[in-house]
Each structure stands twice: as structure tokens, then as C-alpha cells.
């Protein structure tokens with residue numbers, strides 16, 4: 001086995017940081033928010049997951065080496081307005097999702113920039129991505145400030161309660177969501193992605 005401590009990784013043996021390739025696949029939270037003036041923002045986050053089901057809660061984390069000193073709009077908006085929406089990424093919208101990750105000034109609306117149609121939400125102000133198979137309307141529960149390496153963007157974890165759920169009925173088969181209908185996109189390491197289309201079931205031991 002190769003063993004390393006992240007701070008002293010041997011870059012001749014492992015020139016590319018394997019961390020994100022090992023914690024994979026990671027679901028992608030495509031997060032829409034609005035700022036105080038109501039301008040929409042949309043960006044993908046793979047440090048994203050569900051964290052509880054009773055009540056349902058999700059989280060996403062902002063940070064990153066490539067964006068030193070920049071507080072991301074998605075975090076700032078969700079904290080300032082108390083609301084965000086998670087748009088589930090289908091295989092068909094993978095390029096649009098990636099396009100919304102461009103670093104843009106806060107006044108730019110990524111829906112407009114990328115040419116994505118929007119749908120109004122029911123309980124919160126951020127719009128939903130038309131064409132996404134499901135959306136989770138969320139109210140921000142808390143924002144945790146996490147340790148940050150010098151020279152990188154501040155690490156924040158935004159946790160939200162899921163207060164409303166939209167599902168495209170064409171994704172429901174015999175009363176259950178069938179991911180094969182939309183093939184959710186997930187992040188691997190490096191520039192790699194996967195899409196879920198292989199499903200098997202196992203029952204839990206008593």
C-alpha cells in the first residue's frame with residue numbers, strides 16, 4: 001500500500017492529489033440562490049450530500065485552491081437570504097452544469113449566461129433549473145466556517161432543511177424514483193465524471 005500524509009505527499013509518486021478520486025462518486029448539488037436584490041446565481045458543488053432524512057437536510061461546501069480569497073456567491077447568498085435550491089443534474093444537462101461553474105462576478109446571472117430556462121419555486125425565492133428531474137427547496141439551517149489553508153478560498157459548509165421537493169413524474173416507476181430515467185451525474189477525481197445507470201438492490205440485515 002502507498003501511505004502518505006496530505007501535507008507531505010510525494011509529488012513524484014502521486015503528482016495529482018488522489019483525495020477527491022478516492023471519495024467518489026460524489027453527487028453534484030447544482031445550487032441556485034438569489035442575492036439581496038433578487039438576482040439569481042447557479043453553480044455546481046460536489047462537496048455536497050444529504051446529511052439526515054428526519055428531517056431531510058443537505059449540505060454543500062464552498063472553498064478551493066483555484067479561488068483564493070473569494071467567498072462564493074452560492075454561500076454568501078444562502079447565508080444572506082436563508083434560502084437555496086438543489087437542482088439534480090441529469091446526464092442531458094451535464095455540459096450546462098459545467099458551464100455554470102465559470103468564475104463570474106456576482107451580478108452575472110448564470111441562468112442567462114448559459115441559456116438555461118428557469119421555473120419558479122413554491123416556498124423559496126431562488127428559481128429552479130427547467131429540465132432538472134428533481135429539485136429540493138431548502139431553508140438555510142446554519143453555515144459552518146471550517147479551517148482554511150492560506151492562499152485558498154475560505155471553507156464554508158452550508159446546511160439546509162429540505163422544505164419542498166419537486167419530482168418529474170416521468171422519473172417515477174412503480175412508485176419509486178428510477179435514476180435510470182435521468183442518469184444523475186456525479187463527480188470522480190481529476191476531470192472525471194460518472195453517470196448512474198447501473199442499479200442493484202440489497203436488503204439490510206435485521
Ligand SMILES: Cc1cc2nc3c(=O)[nH]c(=O)nc-3n(C[C@H](O)[C@H](O)[C@H](O)COP(=O)(O)O)c2cc1C
Pocket residue numbers: 028041042043044045046047048061062063064067071072073074075097098100101102103104187
Ligand atoms: C462538477 C463541479 C463540482 C464542483 N464542486 C465544488 C465544490 O464542492 N466546492 C467549491 O467550492 N467549488 C466547486 N466547484 C467550483 C464552483 O462551481 C465554482 O467555483 C463556481 O464559480 C462557484 O460559483 P459561485 O461563486 O457563483 O457560487 C465545482 C465545479 C464543478 C464543475
